[in-house]
Amino acid sequence: xxxxxxxxxxxxxxxxxxxxxxxxxxxxxxxxxxxxxxxxxxxxxxxxxxxxxxxxxxxxxxxxxxxxxxxxxxxxxxxxxxxxxxxxxxxxxxxxxxxxxxxxxxxxxxxxxxxxxxxxxxxxxxxxxxxxxxxxxxxxxxxxxxxxxxxxxxxxxxxxxxxxxxxxxxxxxxxxxxxxxxxxxxxxxxxxxxxxxxxxxxxxxxxxxxxxxxxxxxxxxxxxxxxxxxxxxxxxxxxxxxxxxxxxxxxxxxxxxxxxxxxxxxxxxxxxxxxxxxxxxxxxxxxxxxxxxxxxxxxxxxxxxxxxxxxxxxxxxx
Amino acid sequence: xxxxxxxxxxxxxxxxxxxxxxxxxxxxxxxxxxxxxxxxxxxxxxxxxxxxxxxxxxxxxxxxxxxxxxxxxxxxxxxxxxxxxxxxxxxxxxxxxxxxxxxxxxxxxxxxxxxxxxxxxxxxxxxxxxxxxxxxxxxxxxxxxxxxxxxxxxxxxxxxxxxxxxxxxxxxxxxxxxxxxxxxxxxxxxxxxxxxxxxxxxxxxxxxxxxxxxxxxxxxxxxxxxxxxxxxxxxxxxxxxxxxxxxxxxxxxxxxxxxxxxxxxxxxxxxxxxxxxxxxxxxxxxxxxxxxxxxxxxxxxxxxxxxxxxxxxxxxxx
Numbered sequence: 001x002x003x004x005x006x007x008x009x010x011x012x013x014x015x016x017x018x019x020x021x022x023x024x025x026x027x028x029x030x031x032x033x034x035x036x037x038x039x040x041x042x043x044x045x046x047x048x049x050x051x052x053x054x055x056x057x058x059x060x061x062x063x064x065x066x067x068x069x070x071x072x073x074x075x076x077x078x079x080x081x082x083x084x085x086x087x088x089x090x091x092x093x094x095x096x097x098x099x100x101x102x103x104x105x106x107x108x109x110x111x112x113x114x115x116x117x118x119x120x121x122x123x124x125x126x127x128x129x130x131x132x133x134x135x136x137x138x139x140x141x142x143x144x145x146x147x148x149x150x151x152x153x154x155x156x157x158x159x160x161x162x163x164x165x166x167x168x169x170x171x172x173x174x175x176x177x178x179x180x181x182x183x184x185x186x187x188x189x190x191x192x193x194x195x196x197x198x199x200x201x202x203x204x205x206x207x208x209x210x211x212x213x214x215x216x217x218x219x220x221x222x223x224x225x226x227x228x229x230x231x232x233x234x235x236x237x238x239x240x241x242x243x244x245x246x247x248x249x250x251x252x253x254x255x256x257x258x259x260x261x262x263x264x265x266x267x268x269x270x271x272x273x274x275x276x277x278x279x280x281x282x283x284x285x286x287x288x289x290x291x292x293x294x295x296x297x298x299x300x301x302x303x304x305x306x307x308x309x310x311x312x313x314x315x316x317x318x
Numbered sequence: 319x320x321x322x323x324x325x326x327x328x329x330x331x332x333x334x335x336x337x338x339x340x341x342x343x344x345x346x347x348x349x350x351x352x353x354x355x356x357x358x359x360x361x362x363x364x365x366x367x368x369x370x371x372x373x374x375x376x377x378x379x380x381x382x383x384x385x386x387x388x389x390x391x392x393x394x395x396x397x398x399x400x401x402x403x404x405x406x407x408x409x410x411x412x413x414x415x416x417x418x419x420x421x422x423x424x425x426x427x428x429x430x431x432x433x434x435x436x437x438x439x440x441x442x443x444x445x446x447x448x449x450x451x452x453x454x455x456x457x458x459x460x461x462x463x464x465x466x467x468x469x470x471x472x473x474x475x476x477x478x479x480x481x482x483x484x485x486x487x488x489x490x491x492x493x494x495x496x497x498x499x500x501x502x503x504x505x506x507x508x509x510x511x512x513x514x515x516x517x518x519x520x521x522x523x524x525x526x527x528x529x530x531x532x533x534x535x536x537x538x539x540x541x542x543x544x545x546x547x548x549x550x551x552x553x554x555x556x557x558x559x560x561x562x563x564x565x566x567x568x569x570x571x572x573x574x575x576x577x578x579x580x581x582x583x584x585x586x587x588x589x590x591x592x593x594x595x596x597x598x599x600x601x602x603x604x605x606x607x608x609x610x611x612x613x614x615x616x617x618x619x620x621x622x623x624x625x626x627x628x629x630x631x632x633x634x635x636x
Binding site: 250 | 449450464471474476480481484485486487489499560563566567570572573600603608
């Protein structure tokens with residue numbers, strides 16, 4: 001029998017699950033709808049049924065040693081509670097781990113999805129060999145997970161890692177959180193769109209100008225950048241610079257060696273990352289140390305499942 | 319015999335040393351000139367002689383279990399090297415711990431002074447019971463030491479904790495490090511003086527206006543603030559606000575529960591701290607956690623010695 005772990009990426013719309021072996025290979029995979037509105041018990045039933053499916057499919061080949069769950073929200077990982085989450089509006093303090101471990105007779109661990117992704121990249125992705133790193137997920141918002149001393153860093157109340165809400169300009173642009181000049185206000189979707197608007201004013205000949213502002217997305221801007229539109233390229237360069245300034249703050253405070261960038265907007269990877277890298281070199285103090293590196297995430301869409309399984313592995317060893 | 323540890327606060331001008339018991343009491347103390355220009359061997363001789371003095375004075379009452387040294391500079395604490403330090407210009411990679419442990423037949427540990435102060439406050443000062451905290455030392459520059467999970471946090475290369483060089487305004491004031499908008503550019507001595515200059519323009523009736531700009535110091539400004547000068551009060555309020563914004567970044571990233579403020583400028587403690595506290599409340603995300611606290615350092619000028627002895631204690635237990 002092959003030692004293996006079940007990873008669960010619990011989202012508002014779908015639950016992605018997989019069986020992952022000791023060496024990070026996903027050997028079985030399944031996606032089911034989460035039907036969050038039907039309540040926690042229904043979701044638990046779905047997860048349990050999928051685990052049983054996996055075991056049937058595996059024909060006793062896999063020795064399931066634990067299950068890990070990653071979820072976007074406020075998690076009390078010590079007590080296995082999903083405290084609250086935007087995608088699960090009616091769920092408050094749901095004891096997901098005990099609900100599942102009772103049914104499956106397995107060790108179950110729960111963690112915030114940003115931390116799960118960071119752990120996955122650290123063990124099997126772009127962060128291998130970097131026990132001091134941060135994973136940044138670019139999308140509508142800016143998520144992040146910290147690995148310090150080779151472990152997920154959670155902080156005093158389990159809510160560490162709000163890289164998106166450190167300010168780089170206290171008089172700057174208003175962020176969705178209500179504060180000013182947060183990294184997310186520049187690097188999140190809203191920030192990218194605002195930057196595009198401003199570039200359109202500066203470059204009236206840009207191919208972006210013809211597009212209805214309301215239908216503009218980072219993806220469309222990226223396509224124009226790939227087609228060579230100067231304004232569109234500059235949007236991502238500028239966003240990358242501001243990301244680099246924010247990363248400089250983290251490097252100066254925490255002396256991390258690697259930053260891994262993932263998420264939807266990271267498709268504009270090279271444009272953003274090259275520019276962030278240059279700015280980070282300026283922003284990070286030179287203290288005779290190896291300069292910090294920025295790399296693209298390697299696990300891609302599988303990060304949630306692999307990371308969650310990694311979480312279960314880590315617990316199994318501790 | 320009483321279990322005790324020797325703490326050494328190694329400065330460019332003086333070496334402060336003390337014998338500290340298990341419960342953080344300084345039972346013997348001595349200050350000697352460091353004569354850095356005479357080289358590392360001379361300094362080692364001085365420390366060794368002072369330890370022998372202590373032992374004679376103690377009349378075999380103290381069981382010396384270890385010695386800790388704190389020094390302002392780049393330290394490789396794992397290998398016990400003082401890599402480089404502004405106060406010791408010709409010292410490069412000096413193996414202070416092995417030089418001393420050989421002579422004293424004691425376990426010797428070396429650490430950056432900001433980390434030492436943080437550890438001292440955590441164990442015996444304003445940070446007791448707060449395993450996630452940062453100690454900020456305000457002076458010419460802005461130093462800081464992080465305690466995470468109840469331990470000194472050093473980072474990948476041992477240079478973590480550059481709180482003074484995280485930017486809060488990427489287009490802001492030029493810092494001594496060459497970057498823009500660092501916390502130190504606002505909260506360090508230069509920042510305070512610049513703020514005073516600007517307040518003098520705004521408040522021509524201020525008692526600060528009569529003072530020669532070149533002879534102005536934070537201490538003088540503080541005295542005018544205590545005497546009720548509005549401009550002088552506003553200088554520290556403003557400095558406190560900017561400190562609070564910087565602290566908000568640390569709290570959002572690291573979910574620390576306590577910040578301890580010490581150092582020369584912290585004499586203007588309540589003025590700066592109250593204003594920093596208000597701003598931190600705005601800057602820190604409310605994630606259902608207990609709001610972070612700001613407190614004044616408790617160990618005062620003894621922090622260096624007590625902290626260094628604490629370092630030796632911690633090592634003794636590990």
